[in-house]
Amino acid sequence: MTTDLGWILDEEIMPQPGAVHALLLSGDGLLIAASKGAEKDLADPVAAAVSGLQALSREMAGFAGCVGAAATWEQTFLEFVGGAVMIMAAGQGTYLAVSMTADADYETVGYAARKTVDRLSQAMGVDARTPGGAA
Secondary structure, X not given: OOOOOHHHHHHHOOOOOOEEEEEEEEOOOOEEEEOOOOOHHHHHHHXXXXXXXXXXXHHOOOOOOOOHHHHOOOEEEEEEXXXXXXXXXXXXXXXXXXXXXXXXXXXXXHHHHHHHHHHHHHHHOOOOOOOOOOO
């Protein structure tokens, strides 16, 4: 597991009340970086699952009545009784996944995640998040 960029996840996202884990992933389901506490046994299968979820989410654009540029994927939000997961484009072919407790302020964590995407883009030397996060 690469942890060179994990410090950005720890600094921006993890201080937010209710943030549990943060992962930076490649479009093909490989782990790029993880916040502290997101061990490889947890992060690797989640990375693969996020890749599939992102692909499924893109396919749902037509169901939402979106066509052309309006069909570009930006984020997926999964909510459970005990928490939530936010997945968003983080640059060219990369995604950020953040898990939260049920009592987290989703808007605050989401804002921190968007700030993190901007910082990660600078650190990785890639374009900032664009709608769709296409590779």
